[in-house]
Amino acid sequence: MKASDRDLLVxxxxxxxxxxxxxxxxxxxxxxxxxxxxxxxFCVAHExxxxxxxxVVTKAKGLQKILKQKQSKPFQFICNKN
Numbered sequence: 001m002k003a004s005d006r007d008l009l010v011x012x013x014x015x016x017x018x019x020x021x022x023x024x025x026x027x028x029x030x031x032x033x034x035x036x037x038x039x040x041x042f043c044v045a046h047e048x049x050x051x052x053x054x055x056v057v058t059k060a061k062g063l064q065k066i067l068k069q070k071q072s073k074p075f076q077f078i079c080n081k082n
Contacts, residue, residue, distance in 0.1 A: 006030070039064060045082070051075035 008029060010022070043060040050057060052075045057063055066076065 006033075039067075042067075046078055046080055049077045049079060051077070 008026060010025065010029070012022075040060065043063045046063065048057040048063060048066050049055075050073075052073070057066060066072075067078075
């Protein structure tokens with residue numbers, strides 16, 4: 001697996017864990033995040049409020065189109081559905 005360039009903060013209760021175990025845990029976390037951090041999953045969990053047009057964009061194709069723009073338009077807000 002290639003080295004990832006992300007920062008992860010991992011808190012553990014057991015202070016006697018060895019470096020090999022921590023390396024394995026970080027590798028598993030990176031593998032898990034690699035498979036679940038996709039644009040499809042992002043579109044499921046987010047929506048765009050376009051205040052200037054009075055619209056809410058929830059469909060994946062519309063979200064992807066807005067996200068791929070080089071410069072964001074004014075009064076378009078990406079919000080998590082939670």
